[in-house]
Amino acid sequence: MTALLEVEDLRVAYGKIEAVKGISFSVEAGQVVALIGTNGAGKTTTLRTLSGLLKPTGGTVTFDGQVLNGIPAHKVVSLGLAHSPEGRHIFPRLSIEENLQLGAFLRSDKAGIEKDIQKAYDLFPILGERRKQAAGTLSGGEQQMLAMGRALMSQPKLLMLDEPSMGLSPIMMQKIMETIAALKSEGMTILLIEQNAQAALSLADYGYVMEVGTVKLSGTGQDLLVDDEVRKTYLGED
Amino acid sequence: MNELPQQLVNGLSMGALYGLVAIGYTMVYGIVQLINFAHGEIFMIGGFGALTTYLALPGGTPLWVAIPLMIIGGAIASVAVATAAERFAYRPLRNAPKLAPLITAIGLSIALQQLVWGFYPNAKDKRSFPEFTGEAFKITESLQIQRADLFILVLAPLCMMALGVFVSKSRSGRAMQATAQDPDTAKLMGINTDRIIVMAFAIGAAFAAVAAVAYGLERGQIGFEMGFVLGLKAFTAAVLGGIGNIYGAMVGGVVLGLAESLSIAYIEDIPGMQQLGGGAWSNVWAFVLLILVLLVRPQGLLGERVADRA
Numbered sequence: 001m002t003a004l005l006e007v008e009d010l011r012v013a014y015g016k017i018e019a020v021k022g023i024s025f026s027v028e029a030g031q032v033v034a035l036i037g038t039n040g041a042g043k044t045t046t047l048r049t050l051s052g053l054l055k056p057t058g059g060t061v062t063f064d065g066q067v068l069n070g071i072p073a074h075k076v077v078s079l080g081l082a083h084s085p086e087g088r089h090i091f092p093r094l095s096i097e098e099n100l101q102l103g104a105f106l107r108s109d110k111a112g113i114e115k116d117i118q119k120a121y122d123l124f125p126i127l128g129e130r131r132k133q134a135a136g137t138l139s140g141g142e143q144q145m146l147a148m149g150r151a152l153m154s155q156p157k158l159l160m161l162d163e164p165s166m167g168l169s170p171i172m173m174q175k176i177m178e179t180i181a182a183l184k185s186e187g188m189t190i191l192l193i194e195q196n197a198q199a200a201l202s203l204a205d206y207g208y209v210m211e212v213g214t215v216k217l218s219g220t221g222q223d224l225l226v227d228d229e230v231r232k233t234y235l236g237e238d
Numbered sequence: 239m240n241e242l243p244q245q246l247v248n249g250l251s252m253g254a255l256y257g258l259v260a261i262g263y264t265m266v267y268g269i270v271q272l273i274n275f276a277h278g279e280i281f282m283i284g285g286f287g288a289l290t291t292y293l294a295l296p297g298g299t300p301l302w303v304a305i306p307l308m309i310i311g312g313a314i315a316s317v318a319v320a321t322a323a324e325r326f327a328y329r330p331l332r333n334a335p336k337l338a339p340l341i342t343a344i345g346l347s348i349a350l351q352q353l354v355w356g357f358y359p360n361a362k363d364k365r366s367f368p369e370f371t372g373e374a375f376k377i378t379e380s381l382q383i384q385r386a387d388l389f390i391l392v393l394a395p396l397c398m399m400a401l402g403v404f405v406s407k408s409r410s411g412r413a414m415q416a417t418a419q420d421p422d423t424a425k426l427m428g429i430n431t432d433r434i435i436v437m438a439f440a441i442g443a444a445f446a447a448v449a450a451v452a453y454g455l456e457r458g459q460i461g462f463e464m465g466f467v468l469g470l471k472a473f474t475a476a477v478l479g480g481i482g483n484i485y486g487a488m489v490g491g492v493v494l495g496l497a498e499s500l501s502i503a504y505i506e507d508i509p510g511m512q513q514l515g516g517g518a519w520s521n522v523w524a525f526v527l528l529i530l531v532l533l534v535r536p537q538g539l540l541g542e543r544v545a546d547r548a
Contacts, residue, residue: 073425089423091416102416106428
């Protein structure tokens with residue numbers, strides 16, 4: 001069986017500076033895969049390339065049997081790849097409900113959209129309580145919930161989450177991680193970037209450790225959690 | 239003293255015209271952060287498109303039949319030029335430093351003026367434009383509303399309302415707001431932001447064509463240079479109201495129009511300022527107002543603080 005997402009020798013450059021230097025990894029349907037690594041390792045660049053915001057300079061990305069190279073971002077979504085970007089990027093002057101509706105921009109099944117908005121409110125009750133409020137007035141954690149809810153509105157086959165816990169309080173961080181675990185148990189395929197390596201690897205079926213544009217290490221989440229080098233560098237243990 | 243209502247009507251109709259043109263500046267700025275200095279010429283092209291349409295109609299066509307057709311003809315011309323400018327002049331520079339598209343816009347402004355001057359028949363002088371015949375509506379002894387003023391005073395609010403509903407209620411309008419607030423994330427939603435940008439240019443151009451028809455009907459003539467000063471005024475109105483905000487554009491236009499008409503009428507009555515009143519100084523007072531407003535509210539009357547946009 002081929003993987004849902006297959007990345008081979010992907011290269012991305014900003015001008016002359018190569019940020020991603022030929023990485024390969026794959027995500028099987030139903031898996032949670034974590035990409036971890038320090039700032040500047042190329043994780044966000046990788047995700048932005050997968051969703052079409054950046055153009056790769058080399059390599060191939062195959063998603064659900066289709067080669068993605070060169071397909072513009074607004075068409076990638078329709079193939080079933082949703083991207084919740086780093087820094088949340090909700091639309092601040094639109095209401096929570098309008099943000100969720102935009103997540104379903106390419107869908108035309110009104111009843112289904114309504115049902116999924118309700119599902120997002122069930123998942124994150126605070127969003128339902130404030131549905132008419134401008135999204136910019138939400139707290140960081142609530143904005144993160146909205147960003148995830150919005151990404152789910154496109155009914156993705158693969159959900160990509162970029163630093164969902166960044167800048168959140170420990171309680172909020174835990175809530176977000178629990179939500180990811182819940183999505184996983186529903187069978188959602190997730191590609192997760194996290195600076196909280198401990199939390200990410202505990203959740204992940206498989207993990208890749210990135211360092212300055214390359215994949216340095218990979219293994220199951222459990223294997224990486226007990227790996228000496230990972231423990232030293234990313235889990236802050238001696 | 240009784241001339242006040244008349245001055246207010248004059249100011250409102252001038253301001254509504256500024257506001258309609260200002261929409262084009264503010265929508266384009268709101269989405270691509272470009273000050274389209276060629277927009278005054280888009281307005282002018284709308285005027286010449288309308289004139290061309292009028293000349294193509296059989297002689298003796300009543301004005302109430304001709305005007306809607308002139309608006310359509312003007313809008314076709316202005317939208318065609320504006321979207322071509324977007325596609326071939328601005329889009330290739332979308333990721334260039336901000337100065338490059340700005341200079342392109344100024345160059346385009348001059349080029350469009352010269353093209354009309356050089357190639358439109360007899361456009362080296364003013365071309366006469368159909369005028370409303372018939373008397374002004376006499377409301378009171380001291381208040382008359384010209385038919386051309388009434389035309390813009392009815393049409394501008396209608397256009398604004400239609401735009402407001404479009405932006406807040408329609409699917410494309412929602413996509414337009416999303417693109418203005420965060421273009422990359424809008425793409426992640428599946429929005430074709432290139433199409434949204436074209437749409438912003440097109441709506442601004444269509445509104446400019448409506449304004450150009452009103453301008454021609456009021457003055458009875460149009461010329462290749464008609465968009466230059468008016469474009470600057472409309473841009474001022476957009477900044478005054480808070481650039482990026484469509485309602486701000488209309489508010490800014492009306493405030494500017496009122497400031498001009500009131501300054502023409504009343505500044506010279508202030509002791510010691512006899513020399514600073516009248517039509518010759520109205521532009522000065524308009525810009526004094528702009529400076530005063532920006533000192534207190536740098537974001538404009540209805541603008542959001544820059545921190546929100548970052």
